[in-house]
Amino acid sequence: MKNILAFAFMIPTFYFFGWWVYWGFPTGLPGAPGPAGISGIEYANAIAWGWGESAQYMGPNIADQASGVFFGAFALFAATTASIMSGAVIERIQTVGFIILAVVLGSFAWVVAAAWGWHADGWLVTQFGVHDFGAAGLVHAVAGFFALGVLINLGPRIGKFNADGSANHIPGHNMPLTITGLMLIIVGFFGFLMACVIVPGEAWSWFADKPSTIYGTPITLSALSFNILMAVAGGIIGAWLLTRDPFWMMSGALAGIISTASGLDIYFPAHAFIIAFSAGLILKPCADWLENRGIDDAVGAVTVHGTIGLYGVVMLGIWAGGYPALQGAAGEAPTISLVGQIVGAIVFFLCGFVPGYIVSYILKIFGMLRIPHGAEIAGMDLVKVPAAGYPEWGGDAPVTPAHPAE
Amino acid sequence: MGDKNVEEQLAELVAKVAELEAAAGGAAVTNTMFAETFYYLTIPLMIIIHAGFLAYEMGASRLRTCCHRV
Numbered sequence: 001m002k003n004i005l006a007f008a009f010m011i012p013t014f015y016f017f018g019w020w021v022y023w024g025f026p027t028g029l030p031g032a033p034g035p036a037g038i039s040g041i042e043y044a045n046a047i048a049w050g051w052g053e054s055a056q057y058m059g060p061n062i063a064d065q066a067s068g069v070f071f072g073a074f075a076l077f078a079a080t081t082a083s084i085m086s087g088a089v090i091e092r093i094q095t096v097g098f099i100i101l102a103v104v105l106g107s108f109a110w111v112v113a114a115a116w117g118w119h120a121d122g123w124l125v126t127q128f129g130v131h132d133f134g135a136a137g138l139v140h141a142v143a144g145f146f147a148l149g150v151l152i153n154l155g156p157r158i159g160k161f162n163a164d165g166s167a168n169h170i171p172g173h174n175m176p177l178t179i180t181g182l183m184l185i186i187v188g189f190f191g192f193l194m195a196c197v198i199v200p201g202e203a204w205s206w207f208a209d210k211p212s213t214i215y216g217t218p219i220t221l222s223a224l225s226f227n228i229l230m231a232v233a234g235g236i237i238g239a240w241l242l243t244r245d246p247f248w249m250m251s252g253a254l255a256g257i258i259s260t261a262s263g264l265d266i267y268f269p270a271h272a273f274i275i276a277f278s279a280g281l282i283l284k285p286c287a288d289w290l291e292n293r294g295i296d297d298a299v300g301a302v303t304v305h306g307t308i309g310l311y312g313v314v315m316l317g318i319w320a321g322g323y324p325a326l327q328g329a330a331g332e333a334p335t336i337s338l339v340g341q342i343v344g345a346i347v348f349f350l351c352g353f354v355p356g357y358i359v360s361y362i363l364k365i366f367g368m369l370r371i372p373h374g375a376e377i378a379g380m381d382l383v384k385v386p387a388a389g390y391p392e393w394g395g396d397a398p399v400t401p402a403h404p405a406e
Numbered sequence: 407m408g409d410k411n412v413e414e415q416l417a418e419l420v421a422k423v424a425e426l427e428a429a430a431g432g433a434a435v436t437n438t439m440f441a442e443t444f445y446y447l448t449i450p451l452m453i454i455i456h457a458g459f460l461a462y463e464m465g466a467s468r469l470r471t472c473c474h475r476v
Contacts (some may be wrong), residue, residue, distance in 0.1 A: 003460045065438050069445035076452035083459035090463055091471045172466035181461030184454050191451020199444050201437030208437075299466050379470020389464075389472040396468040 001385055002095060006082040006102040014075045015058070018107035020048040022074065025112060026119035034121025038204070066202035073195040077114075077139055078106035080192065084143035085356075087299035089150055091157050092376050095384060097360075097368040104359050105146045105352075113138040113351040117344055118214050120326060125215065129325035129334035130344035133213050134193050134261030136312035137344055142352035144306020148295065149356025153364045156296030158376055159399055167291045169402040170298070175247065182250035186232060189257055193224055193264065206327060216327025219265040230269040231256040231276035238280020248300075252280035255304050259312040262341075266320045275315050279308050288403050306352070310345040317341025 024031045024044035033040030047067070050058040057067040082102035089098065117124040117138045124130040132138055161167055172178055197219055198204065199211050206216040213219045235256020239248045256276030260267060267275070287303040297303065317338035324333045325340070334340075363369040371380060381389065410418075464472045 003456065003463065007456055065442040066445075069442050069449070072449045073445050073452070076449055076455075080452065080455050083456055086459060087463045087466065090467050170468070173469045173472055174465040176465070177461050178465030181458045181463070181465060184458030184461060186458075188452050188455030188458055191448040192455060195445060195448035195452065199441045201434075201439075201441035202445075205441065299463065379468070381470055381472065390469060393469060396470065 002093075002098055003083065003086055005095065005099055006086060006106075007079050009099050009103055010079045010082055010106045011075050013103045013107040014078045014111075015050060015071070018078055018111050019058075019071055019074065020044045021108060021111045022115050022119065023048050024115070026115045026121040026123065028116070028123050034119075035126065036120040039115075039119060039121040064203070066204060070202070070204065077135070077192070077195070078110065081110045081139055081143040081146075082106045084140065084301055084305045085147040085150065088147040088297045088301040089154055090298045091380065092370055093150075093154060094363075094368055094371055097363045097370075100363065100368070101146075101150060101356070101359055104355055105143060109146055109351055109355045110139055110142045113142045113348050116347065116351075120215065124340075124344050124347060125326050126334060128340035128343045129336050130313075130340050131215065131217075131266075131316060131320070131323070131325040131336045132262045132313055132344065133215075133219070133265045134196050134257075136258050136261035136309045137348035138351075139309075140258050140261070140305040141309030141313065141345070141348045144302045144304070144309055145349050145352035146356035147297070147352075148302045148306060149353045149358075150360040151295050151297060151302070152357060153360040154369055156294065157298070158373070160296040161294065162401075165292075165294065167296075167402040168399045170399050171397040173396070179246050179250050182247075182254065186250075186253055186257070189254075190228065193228060193257075193261070194221070197221065197224070212327065213265050215325060217265060217324055224264055226269040227260060227264045227267050227272040228257060230273040231260040231264075234273040234276030235259070235280040235283075238277040239283055240280075242281055243284050248284050251300055251304050252283055255279040255283045255308045258305060258308045259315065261309075262312050263316040263320050266316070266323055271319065275312070275319075279311060282311070283308065291402065306349075310349060313341050313345045313348065314338070 023039060024041045026039040027034045031041035033043060045054065047054050047057045049055065057064060082105055085101065085105055116122045117130050117132055119125070157170060159168060160170060196214060197211050198206055198214055200208050206212040211219060232253045235252040235254070236249050239252025243249070256279055259279030260272045260275050283303060286307045287300045290297060290302060295302070316336060317340065320336050321338055323336045325336045326334050328334065360369055
C-alpha cells in the first residue's frame with residue numbers, strides 16, 4: 001500500500017509544483033534568472049504551471065515533443081527518492097505521515113538539490129563546479145539522509161534493540177523476493193542513468209548532433225554501458241568479500257553504481273570497478289556503525305544511498321579534479337575540484353537531512369508519524385490492509401542477535 | 407552539364423537544394439522522434455525501479471506487515 005500510494009501522490013504533486021521548483025530556483029532564493037536563460041521564477045512561471053499560458057508546455061501539444069517526456073523522466077526520479085526512503089521506515093510508520101514525507105522529499109527536497117547541483121544555472125555548478133552526472137548526491141544522498149532525519153524521530157522497530165543497546169537481526173519473510181527486487185532496481189537503474197543523458201533533437205538539447213550530460217559535457221551511451229556494468233560487478237565482489245551474504249552482495253551492486261554515478265561520464269571502466277569495489281567493501285561496516293548508534297534502518301537505505309552517495313560525490317573530486325564540470329565558453333567553464341565536490345556533498349546532505357528531520361518532527365508532535373504500539377505488535381497488515389499476503393501461512397522467523405555491539 | 411544552358415543548370419540546382427532541404431527536414435523530424443522515444447522509454451524502465459523497491463521491501467518485512475509495504 002505504502003509504495004503504491006507514494007508513487008500515486010508523487011506524480012501529481014510533481015506535476016503541480018515540483019517541476020516548477022526545478023526551473024524556478026537554480027540560483028537560489030529569490031529565484032533570479034541565471035546566465036543560461038532557462039531558470040528563475042519568471043521562466044518557471046512561463047513553462048511549468050499546468051494552467052494559463054504555460055499549460056502549452058504541460059499538456060498535449062503537437063508542437064512540443066520534449067516537455068512531456070522530460071517531465072515524465074523527472075517525475076520518475078522524484079518517485080525513486082520516495083522509494084529509497086520507504087525501505088528504511090518499514091513496519092512502523094503511519095500511512096498518511098509517510099505520504100506527506102514522500103511528497104516533501106520527492107516534490108521539494110531533492111528538486112531543490114537538483115536545481116542547485118544539476119541545472120546549468122545551478123549555483124553549485126556555476127560557482128563550485130559541482131558535477132554529479134548520475135545523481136549520486138542529489139537523488140541518492142538526499143533521499144538517504146532524508147530517511148535518516150525521519151528515522152531519528154520515528155525510532156527503531158520494537159525488538160530491534162536490546163536493553164543493553166545491542167542490535168538484533170530481524171529477518172524478513174522472503175529473501176528470494178528481496179534479492180529479486182534488488183536486481184530489478186539494477187534493471188531500472190539503466191533507465192534512470194539513460195534519462196540523465198541529454199540527447200540531440202529536443203528543445204533543451206545542448207547539441208544538435210551529439211549527446212551530452214545534463215551539464216553539456218561529453219558522454220555516450222557506450223561509456224555508460226562500460227562503467228555501469230563494471231560498477232555493478234565491483235560492488236558485488238567488494239560486498240561478497242566482507243559479508244558472503246546475498247542481501248549485502250546485491251546491495252553492493254547498488255552501492256557500486258551509486259558510488260560511481262557522479263562520474264560515469266568520466267571514469268575509465270577499470271577505475272569505476274575499483275571505486276565500486278571499495279564502496280562494496282565499506283558498505284556493511286558503514287551500516288553496522290549506524291546501527292550501533294541506535295538507528296534502525298531496516299534495509300540499509302541510509303548507508304547504500306546516503307553514505308555511499310556522498311562517498312561517490314567526493315570520489316569524483318579526488319579522481320577527476322580539473323575536468324570541466326559544465327559546458328561553457330573556453331576559459332570560463334567551471335572545473336571539477338575536491339573542494340567543490342565536498343561543498344556539494346555537504347549541501348546535498350543538508351537538503352535531505354534537514355527537511356526530513358523537521359517534517360517528521362512536526363508529524364510526531366501531531367501523532368501522525370508512528371503507528372500505535374498494539375498495531376505494531378499485531379502487524380500493520382491486520383490493522384491497515386483489507387487483504388492478506390499469504391493467507392495460509394503465519395508466524396515470523398525468530399529474531400537473533402545481529403553483529404556484535406561496539 | 408556541358409550541353410545545358412545556365413537556366414537549365416539553375417533549375418537543376420534549385421531542385422537539388424529542395425531535395426536536400428527535404429532530407430534535412432526529415433532528419434530533424436527523425437531526431438526529434440528519437441529524443442522523444444528515448445525519454446519515453448526511460449519512464450517504464452524507471453517504473454521497474456519501483457517494482458524492485460516494492461519486492462525488496464516486501465521481502466525484508468515480516469509476514470504480518472508484508473502487504474502494507476506494497
